[in-house]
Amino acid sequence: MKQMMSGVQQLGRALMLPIAVLPAAALLLRLGQPDWLELIAPDMVGQGDNAISMLHATLPFIGAAGGALFSQLGILFAIGVAVGFAREGHGAAALAGVVAYFVTLSGAEALLTVPPDVLAGVPDGLAGLVANDYRDGLMARVHVPVGIICGATAGMLYNRYANIALPEYLAFFGGRRFVPIAAAVAGLGYALLLGLTVEAIVAGMEQASRAILDAGGIGLFVYGLLNRLLIVTGLHHIINNLAWFQVGNFQGAAGDLNRFFAGDPEAGGFMSGFFPVMMFGLPAACYAMYRQARPERRKEVGGMLGSMALTSFLTGVTEPIEFTFMFLAPALFALHAVLTGVAMALMDFLQVKLGFGFSAGLFDYVINFGDATNPLLLIPVGLAYAAIYYFVFSFAIRWLDLKTPGREPAAAGIAAASGSSAAASGGGLTAATGFVVALGGAGNLVSIGACTTRLRLEIKKQDLVDEAALRALGAKGFVRPSANTLQVIIGPTAERVADEIRAAMSGPAAATAPAEIAGSAKTTAGKVRADLPEAIAHLLAGPAGLGAAWLAGTNRLIIESGIRDNLDTDALAKLGVYAVKPAGDAAVSQFLIVDDALRQQVFASASLGA
Structure with missing residues (x-):
């Protein structure tokens, strides 16, 4: 059941890629209608060789461009869904999706038998044209579902066979080149099934549509x-x-x-x-x-x-x-x-x-x-x-x-605000590395995707995810469809954030989980640079028993002891350092450091005691 739910979740994400072209298609189709031009300049349309009349004459061309996208939605879904399912969104999966789509539709259409009543009374010279129109109309009703099925099949075939090794005499057809071949075979099976059942499928769709509309x-x-x-x-x-x-x-x-x-x-x-x-x-x-x-x-x-x-x-x-x-x-x-x-x-x-x-x-x-x-x-x-x-x-x-x-509560609010500021000040890969760290490190991430407003992630361990840090970076909410999938609601920038996270995956700070950051530095009590602000020095090297401290990720200071009552939190806040509620062990305190220069200063101090 969990595996099926994960597959449906993946389909929902993959569907967003082809749908993303619809605004462009709708805009072209709308601009291709003459009424908007006739509304804003009615006296100039058709009146001589003015610019408005010339623009009016080109509108059918613009409308046809938009209409072409709507008429080819099946192909767009075959490509988009294949890319959405395939690892890394590889183009070989898109090619395989198109191959499966064409094989399925053409093969199924060849199996169709035109009912006698469709050709009744039609002159012999027009019988072939009418029969083709019947087949085309019937197949047009299933373009989108066929595109979705072929795209999903191609994506899964890519994930399974992209690295296949064939015998040396067939080596040219190994690896990614094998995927379109496998997709063609799958399309042939779909063609047989669809050709024998498409009339019943379309009839069922018509009945369901009427019931819904009624x-x-x-x-x-x-x-x-x-x-x-x-x-x-x-x-x-x-x-x-x-x-x-x-x-x-x-x-x-x-x-x-x-x-x-x-x-x-x-x-x-x-x-x-x-x-x-x-x-x-x-x-x-x-x-x-x-x-x-x-x-x-x-x-x-x-x-x-x-x-x-x-x-x-x-x-x-x-x-x-x-x-x-x-x-x-x-x-x-x-x-x-x-x-x-x-x-x-x-x-x-x-x-x-x-x-x-x-x-x-x-x-x-x-x-x-x-x-x-x-x-x-x-x-x-x-x-x-x-x-x-x-x-x-x-x-x-x-x-x-x-x-x-x-x-x-005030502390949580300050942490969120400071985290947003830190992400903004760091910008680019700094914020992206923060996401990787908050998600448990690169080793915890299996796949990274995005739809319109959310990151769609496959992870190894949910307990390594730091929700507080993610909220500080701008996350609005979280959904966990299964034990190994996580959705992080970001907003319209989700796709860009996903791209930046992928780019940051090879960064040194992103290599491991927050508790094991590669290149992180620890410091012990008493070994602190003298030029640090007093509140920071007191935080790092206060009374015995403070324990070790180190920087994790891009803006987070972790101290191996609980937050002490005598810390000057007001002085720390003025420096852009804010306490964050620990996500796990209560004996570990966390602080967000907003200022880049101060963060580097603390890191240098931590390095002295490493």
């Missing part, structure tokens, strides 16, 4: 509810793909998202309800958290909450907000899921049909405004949702005394 508001409510509840595990990507790329059919375009951009006036039901929540509700929740923060800490957390609110409003990326209260108040998160379901049903009841290429933010709302139905109704619904979220969150935070940002 469910109306109830079906949309359930979808919205599950979409938010499953975000904890990342499995919401699975049901999103079913709704956006499979449910319903309009002139060959399958799925709510495809149908919307193909001009289906009934499409958009599985997207419209997200707009009130993402553009209005969750930003209002951020404002509620800001207002409920301690007065002296509002300035400190205001930037973070404002950034998360703006990200949600503009782009529809909401996970950083949701993970600030998901585990603090599960009942509040459940209410958020219910409100999302209600928004889906309400927008459908009001006949509001909105669409997006990426997510339900302002950018997509403006870009697709001309293709939407009753788009202005979003404003009153959104304002109502903003009020509901603000008052519900304000009441819940006060009544339940939730430790939302700005309401944590």
Whole structure:
């Protein structure tokens, strides 16, 4: 069961890569529609050889470019999912995914038999064309699922056979070159299975689509509810793909998202309800958290909450907000899921049909405004949702005394702030090395991936992960789907952070777990440089019994004794040194050192006693 869940988790991550091209496709498709140009310059369109008329004439070219991406979604999924499953995202897996995809579709199409009633009354000269149209239309309904299956197969084949060694006379076909060959064989098996069953599969998809669409508001409510509840595990990507790329059919375009951009006036039901929540509700929740923060800490957390609110409003990326209260108040998160379901049903009841290429933010709302139905109704619904979220969150935070940002104990707040500052001041690989250290060292990391907002990691030991250090580096929350998988919610920069972590994996400070940092230096009592500030000197070489001290990673000082009552924490804080609650042994104290120069000074002092 755990292995199956891990595989589904990996599929959810892999699906995000091909979906990432949809904003570009949606933008090109929208810019290719003539109405936006006719709206802003109606008097110049078609009036002579002016620039507007020339631009108007090129719009079909732009629209065709965007339409091409939507018509080839199956190939994009075959490539993207293969890369997502393969170790290191190697291109050989992408090639294998395309090979399996083409073999599957072409082989299955060759096995199809055209029913006699399709050709009834068709002239002999057109019979071949009609038969080909029938086959193409039938296969078009399964392009996306076939792409996903072939991509996943190719990725797994790469992981299994990328290093295969063949006999010398076949050595040229060994290693990575063997993977596309194996994928072709797998595609042949899929072609046989699909060719014999595709008509039944498509008929079943049609019946399921009709049942879902006929469910109306109830079906949309359930979808919205599950979409938010499953975000904890990342499995919401699975049901999103079913709704956006499979449910319903309009002139060959399958799925709510495809149908919307193909001009289906009934499409958009599985997207419209997200707009009130993402553009209005969750930003209002951020404002509620800001207002409920301690007065002296509002300035400190205001930037973070404002950034998360703006990200949600503009782009529809909401996970950083949701993970600030998901585990603090599960009942509040459940209410958020219910409100999302209600928004889906309400927008459908009001006949509001909105669409997006990426997510339900302002950018997509403006870009697709001309293709939407009753788009202005979003404003009153959104304002109502903003009020509901603000008052519900304000009441819940006060009544339940939730430790939302700005309401944590002072020491924890200082540590988080200082950790963020340290990461920012270090920048680049400094922060990335901090992530590696906090994750238990390079030896604890098996694989590193990312989706839109979270790091998706496979690790050896969960107990080596330092959540406090990760939060200090900007993590918003954590999900552990299994004993060896970890998801760290970062925000829209997750992919960049994952790349930097991979680059930092070979760094000396990242080589081992925090307790065994390569190149770390210890110091014993009495061996401290005289030019250190008094508070630091007292910390390192105070009374007997302090024990050894050493630097771990990029900004953390570890001392082998509990934090003593007579430490001058105010003086340390002025120097940018803050106490952190130990993650493990209570006899070990940890301090974050913000200033680079001071950190190097302490490290040099520690080296004297090594």
